Amino acid sequence: MAVKDMVVQRFQTLCKEKDIKPNELATLSGVTPSTVYSMMDANRRDISIVTIKKLCDGLEITLGDFFSTPEFDALEQEIR
Secondary structure, X not given: OOHHHHHHHHHHHHHHHHOOOXXXXXXXXXXXXXXXXXXXXXXXXXXXXXXXXXXHHHHOOOHHHHHOOHHHHOOOOOOO
């Protein structure tokens, strides 16, 4: 799985756990709903760390909490 896909999956899991819809995540995070929906678009390959930080702030978690999962630890190296 690609890093971007793992980021999206992690946000989807956190939103489900907190019963938050994408529009609500956007509001809580101070970003537009289109930012959240474009992040989830499989055709878009990049997401900025600033956007990830804002979304984490909206969920009231740290970047460390966000990335500290076995799934992120198991990602393959990007450099081949």
